[in-house]
Amino acid sequence: MTGILPEITASPFIQNPWKRFANASGETIPPFSVMRITGCTNNYGEITFTVAKPNSTFQHDYLINGPIAVRDTKYGLGTTLAQAGYVAYRSGSGTPAYGEEWGAKNAQWTLEKNRPGFKIEGGIKSTAGVDAIVARQHLVTDLIGKPDSDIAKGATGTVSIYMGAQGAEAVTEYDLTCSALGAAVTGSKWCVVFWRNGVWYVGPWECP
């Protein structure tokens, strides 16, 4: 650690808008981990999220752990990273660079490249055994995918979500039940998926 020592009472940790969470993942959560919110309670007058490891159920956003590793059943402090901050990434997925988009992935505490959710600001840091990058989270409400089968206009059906680099888009672990309110969509054809008023909708993107 080099540079100018911060004054503690005005330091970044004090200034951040932390939220309490309870670790219900069954394992120790490393610093800056991406955590899936599974619920919320009031703990001595304080909002406390219950978190677990990201899974195959798609989340609009995640809670990011602070700089302290939190053991199973213990409590920690997390943030939504509305302001930029450190988040862990999987180095095997690549080296984050400014402007890229990285996102959560099933069964890992770290971000994966070419997934939605986190805009990279830069500032790679290896800290407490974690590869971290400065990023800013945004709510994910728009995706791409392919219906598993034809969905008639006004009906609902399952859409497999695709993510990845341009020209290398691949199916992910996420499936969403979507409403084809506006138009029918053809199975295995590209479509757009968007979130409105609490409902996932699907619309055609590739010609049938």
Added chain:
Amino acid sequence: MTGIPTGLTFPGIEDISAFEYVCGRGIEPGQCIIECLPQELMTNAAGDLVITYDENDYTVPDMAPVEQWLKQQDGVTGFRMCVRLLDHRRRWKGGAIAGRYNVRLADGTVYTPTKKEPFELAELCLQAMGETAYDVSRMPTGVYPPILWDNCNPAQALDHLCRYVACEITGGERAAVVIWPTGTGDDLPDDGEYINPPYPMPTTNAPITLLLMGGKIIFQAKLLLKGHVIQSSVATTLTPVIPADTNWPRESPWSLPGITTDETRQDAFESEFRQFPVVSLADGANTLPFVAFPITAPHQFILQNYRLDVFTSLSLGTESLPPRVEGKFFPYADDADSHTTIKPFTGRFLIRQDGNIVEFPYPVWKTSTTGEMEEPDLYLLTAFYLQKVDRDGICVFTASRLIGGPNAPKVLQRPELFFGVKYLYAANGITIIDALHTLDPCNAEAQRYLDIFTASFTNQVMLDREWLEIRDIALNGKIAQVRYKGSVRDNDGGFTTRASQNFEFDIHGPTLTDGQVRRDVTSKLERSCP
């Protein structure tokens, strides 16, 4: 004696037949009792008392009548009137002096802008007393008595100062003050026709040793801090717990969800990750240079809220810096790294001197290599006194000198004499390699006090002489008291002078000792200067 012209005059008093004037050292006025025919005194104005003996006049200036009464003549019907006169020193009863001098810094050295030698302090007192003729050149140098004059009586301040540096105040009766070191000056003259044979004897007031008791020695070193948690299982039981590593809480120190009792939570919030008692020197050693006893328990440290390091402030001059905490801790930064080398802690903390606890307003911890919370490595750099483990003695500065007299040791209380020791550290930040100290000036000043008081006891002789004449005997550091006495009545004897060296023969008048007792009581009642 017949045939020798004698006389006594005082303005406004007629037909003086006899007098007795006793004059001693110090600030108490000497008194003269005049006998005369009963008369109405129309004035109490001051004037010169003129004693005429053998065509010579001996003048005691600025005497003033303060009291009169009638006395029946022995063996004769009728009365004589007695008038009490007080000498010039009666004017020293009033006045005020203020000032603060010889202020000591945290390391025991004198703050230079306030530094004054005893003769300089005496000058200030004499000027406040309204005196213009004085000689303070014989006063000792190299000692710096602490002065806090808060509008107190300047004569009493001068008296206390002189006692502090073994000096005597003389000449006040002549409005020409001379301050002598005790035991110095000319001996009584041994010429002339004196009545009593000279039988000198050595003084009996010398102690076997002089013992100078200074102030507490102040140390500055790094002290190791260890966290603890106060846990109470019932309302009135508090058990400080220094948790082992496996028991150290691995949960959020801001919510403590594992502690569910309200009172226990309150105690835990005050202590867990927030209170760090002092446990030992930084490297765990139990000895320190300049300390004669081992340091084996935390309570031996009497922590102070300052360091011996100083800075120059804009308004107050030299000031001590506040204590400092340093160590390896999480600096509340954005990343998860704690300091891997000792760094200064830049947040707020306070030292609770009851319990020697450093207390932070928020949790302080260190992160492991995997980001888990651990107890931080913390050290406190501050000034402290040291006491023995049984609390039966504090490390103080002392000095002594063998005198060899017949009396018990004389203790000189000089709490302003102490020194500071500041330890220096190796590159690892916790091992002492050297020390800076201010022992030398402290010891030099102590030795000067011992020199001064040794001289006041050494080779002193008590002597008492009375002459059948009036002789002008000046008081000094040896000659303690003079009495002039005379009567112009044929049957009452002639004019005599009696003087004593290194003791006072007249115990009925306001002696030096009586005056000291009165002044001590008065100063306590009137809250005069130390």
